[in-house]
Amino acid sequence: MADGPLVGIVLVSHSGAVAEAVAALAVGLAGGGGTAPVAAAGGAADGGLGTSAELISAAAARVDGGAGVAVLTDLGSAVLTVKALIAEGDELPDRTRLVDAPFVEGAVAAVVSASAGADLAAVEAAAADAYTYRKV
């Protein structure tokens, strides 16, 4: 286990309910004691479906302990908004990465590996690796 800060995870979905539920699922499956900080940033600012740059920035700030932040997204505007915020330079903590991974499976892999003390690159690799698990 790591002595220093753990990588933070931000889950961005078009739906607040989806983001919250996937966060709860990932934390639940990571289980057994403390987990890495996880924050959900789902839905538009008014609570409807969509993406809120403000919610994403706030969530990233919340989970940033200095070890980096891995952001997982669902589709469309969630992906584009995170990319645009990263391009802005000062909207997200240093060492924030958009991770290319399936949303649910990647979130579980990211939270489990971050909770075990993996660094940002290893968390990213674990989440991306979820793409290689075929179901049929």
Added chain:
Amino acid sequence: MLDALFFRNWLTATADAVDREAERLTELDSPIGDADHGSNLRRGFRAVAAVLEKETPDTPGAVLMLAGRQLISTVGGASGPLYGTLLRRTGKELGDAPEVGPARFAAALRTGVDAVAALGGAAPGDKTMLDALAPGIDALDDSLGTFAAAREAALQGALATTPLQARKGRASYLGERSIGHQDPGATSSALLFEALAETADGIGGASREGSRG
């Protein structure tokens, strides 16, 4: 030469055009999207108009950067980061010059359009906003900054999206069913060029309130 006031007027004229056309944009977004393009863009450009009333950046680049930031944070759909990136990259390219000539503006706008293409991973022909932005910027280059030519090219580009099959965004999930509908993103992009031509004509400037609804 184009100064900060010109760019403020352009964006205010765009906000008016989006306001005027919001319902039509949402109608276009109903059969192939999630029926929120008009309301999303209206929210974003109203925020742009509001911030430009409060703050008065004194260079073209700063005006565009501020407006782009507003769009990214307020739109709530994919058009926010896309239009936000368009304006911010264009503004960044203009640097802190107090005035720019049409040729320099056209070159900067092309950088912005290229950034939109990179962000969305789209190319002309995919039935996206690029189908209006790309011909618009091409015409602006060819005509050495005649905004009327760019307006016409962007409008024709938007109209020409109707027979295309969407290859990007939510509409792409519809496959062939996306054919036969004009793309809402290309339609709103044409409004940007329309507002640019209006502003250059002076219609979008001081007399705008009197002559536009």
